[in-house]
Amino acid sequence: MNWGSPAEFFAMGGYALYVWGSFGVCAVAMLLEPILLGRRRRAILRSLRRHAIADRMDKESS
Amino acid sequence: MLAVMRRDLLLAMRRKTEVLTALFFFVIVTSLFPLGIGPEPALLRKIAPGVLWVGALLATMLGLQRMFAADHADGTLEQMVLSPTPLGLLVAGKNAAHWLLSGLPLVVLAPLLGMQFDLDAEALGVLILGLLLGTPVLSLVGSIGAALTLGVRGGGVLLSLLVLPLYIPTLIFGAGAVQAHISGQGAGGHLSLLAALLALAVFFAPWATTAALRIALE
Amino acid sequence: MSNGIVNWFKLASPYSFYPVAGKMQPWFWALAVLFGAAGLWISFFVAPTDATQGEGYRIIFVHVPASWMSMFIYLVMATWAGIGLALNTRLSGMMAQALAPTGALMAFLSLWTGAFWGKPMWGTWWVWDARLTSELILFFLYLGFIALQAAIDDPRRADKAGAILALVGVVNVPIIYFSVKWWNTLHQGSSVSLTKAPSMAQTMLWGMLLMALCFWMYSIAMTLKRVRTIILERESHTEWARKLAEVGA
Numbered sequence: 001m002n003w004g005s006p007a008e009f010f011a012m013g014g015y016a017l018y019v020w021g022s023f024g025v026c027a028v029a030m031l032l033e034p035i036l037l038g039r040r041r042r043a044i045l046r047s048l049r050r051h052a053i054a055d056r057m058d059k060e061s062s
Numbered sequence: 063m064l065a066v067m068r069r070d071l072l073l074a075m076r077r078k079t080e081v082l083t084a085l086f087f088f089v090i091v092t093s094l095f096p097l098g099i100g101p102e103p104a105l106l107r108k109i110a111p112g113v114l115w116v117g118a119l120l121a122t123m124l125g126l127q128r129m130f131a132a133d134h135a136d137g138t139l140e141q142m143v144l145s146p147t148p149l150g151l152l153v154a155g156k157n158a159a160h161w162l163l164s165g166l167p168l169v170v171l172a173p174l175l176g177m178q179f180d181l182d183a184e185a186l187g188v189l190i191l192g193l194l195l196g197t198p199v200l201s202l203v204g205s206i207g208a209a210l211t212l213g214v215r216g217g218g219v220l221l222s223l224l225v226l227p228l229y230i231p232t233l234i235f236g237a238g239a240v241q242a243h244i245s246g247q248g249a250g251g252h253l254s255l256l257a258a259l260l261a262l263a264v265f266f267a268p269w270a271t272t273a274a275l276r277i278a279l280e
Numbered sequence: 281m282s283n284g285i286v287n288w289f290k291l292a293s294p295y296s297f298y299p300v301a302g303k304m305q306p307w308f309w310a311l312a313v314l315f316g317a318a319g320l321w322i323s324f325f326v327a328p329t330d331a332t333q334g335e336g337y338r339i340i341f342v343h344v345p346a347s348w349m350s351m352f353i354y355l356v357m358a359t360w361a362g363i364g365l366a367l368n369t370r371l372s373g374m375m376a377q378a379l380a381p382t383g384a385l386m387a388f389l390s391l392w393t394g395a396f397w398g399k400p401m402w403g404t405w406w407v408w409d410a411r412l413t414s415e416l417i418l419f420f421l422y423l424g425f426i427a428l429q430a431a432i433d434d435p436r437r438a439d440k441a442g443a444i445l446a447l448v449g450v451v452n453v454p455i456i457y458f459s460v461k462w463w464n465t466l467h468q469g470s471s472v473s474l475t476k477a478p479s480m481a482q483t484m485l486w487g488m489l490l491m492a493l494c495f496w497m498y499s500i501a502m503t504l505k506r507v508r509t510i511i512l513e514r515e516s517h518t519e520w521a522r523k524l525a526e527v528g529a
Contacts, residue, residue: 009324015335019336019338022339022393022397025392034502049528206444214428214431223427224427227449228452231455259455266451270448274441278437
């Protein structure tokens with residue numbers, strides 16, 4: 001174990017800004033990327049749904 | 063190949079403004095740096111190789127779109143792709159014409175601008191030699207980008223984004239040659255590396271350009 | 281044996297790959313979380329404090345994995361692009377397109393963490409270290425690839441043009457790295473190497489390895505997710521896409 005207390009852990013021996021700045025941005029990026037991609041996926045699914053409904057209506061009316 | 067080269071040169075001579083504009087750009091841009099940084103000769107001598115080379119890069123880029131765009135617009139490019147002459151040779155002809163129109167004038171202008179930066183005669187010599195070796199590389203590699211972005215939206219800026227990273231080794235060795243000479247280390251190593259880059263580019267760039275052209279035209 | 285070959289080629293169609301990618305995805309997410317947890321544990325609780333760099337060195341546990349991934353993904357991307365160009369397969373082009381954004385993100389993270397490592401160690405936010413500078417150029421190469429594909433409307437042309445760019449890029453990366461290294465050593469007498477990590481204790485190596493595996497699994501999972509979305513976007517005119525369960529029409 002390296003840390004005497006949670007306070008020590010967060011302080012990172014004075015390097016807190018840099019260590020947490022690095023790990024933090026990585027964590028944020030690796031959370032944001034899937035979320036944004038999820039939005040893109042939902043958008044295409046919505047578009048496909050509209051197409052599918054339009055197809056069905058075309059078939060019913062013809 | 064010579065026919066293509068001659069044709070490009072003739073066409074460009076009829077519309078001299080484009081060629082001259084790029085050259086004036088080179089002059090203006092390199093003059094901007096002393097204006098922005100300060101007139102002390104010692105500092106200017108230090109930044110001169112980098113500034114002149116970056117200026118040459120940017121000026122070359124201005125003329126890249128010209129390489130294929132006009133022929134693409136009037137259908138000549140398709141004729142070239144369909145012709146029995148290997149497309150690689152035709153591309154080489156176009157690259158050569160481009161170099162004669164934008165690279166070679168830079169080589170001629172550079173020593174004059176170099177004197178503005180108080181470079182001595184030998185350093186100017188290294189600069190000229192470096193540009194002589196490097197500017198053809200810029201034309202060859204640039205034509206790959208020009209072919210890739212043919213007819214694409216936002217072509218000019220996109221072309222710069224694609225091509226500038228690829229220009230970096232030429233920049234490093236070209237400017238480095240002059241700096242190495244000034245600092246007494248001798249420019250030989252840098253210039254040989256530039257020559258190696260040129261050899262690589264001559265052999266491989268036309269391939270990539272022809273592939274890119276075919277993709278752009280299909 | 282022939283059955284195996286036939287199966288692989290069937291997989292080369294977007295239609296058959298879509299469900300397969302969907303099934304593979306959760307496994308890679310799970311692996312990413314597992315390796316990440318193990319890697320973070322070692323990074324913070326097992327690896328000892330460094331004598332010269334104090335706690336600040338721990339940044340290598342994200343910096344190095346991000347760098348490795350940014351370079352690895354570029355290679356894989358160029359390979360897929362090359363295969364797509366050679367065999368004229370659509371899915372290969374889609375894979376290359378799917379890899380690029382994650383690769384660019386890794387390059388960005390490498391630059392960011394590199395800067396955050398450099399500031400306390402060398403006093404400036406940016407150091408023109410050969411590796412960081414090459415990483416910056418790699419980032420530009422990624423951006424160029426993404427921009428080119430975004431600018432071309434026809435997906436097939438975008439695939440092929442991107443492939444040429446990626447292949448030209450891959451050939452240039454060693455040249456660029458070599459030239460930048462040359463440039464760097466000429467201008468700085470003492471090699472200011474940001475990545476001169478502290479002489480590695482075993483635990484530090486393990487930490488880096490586990491975090492690298494974590495980033496790798498994450499990249500695969502993201503790429504699978506993205507390629508599925510790309511498949512849907514490009515195949516949106518087909519019946520099978522519109523009839524998918526998740527569309528729910």
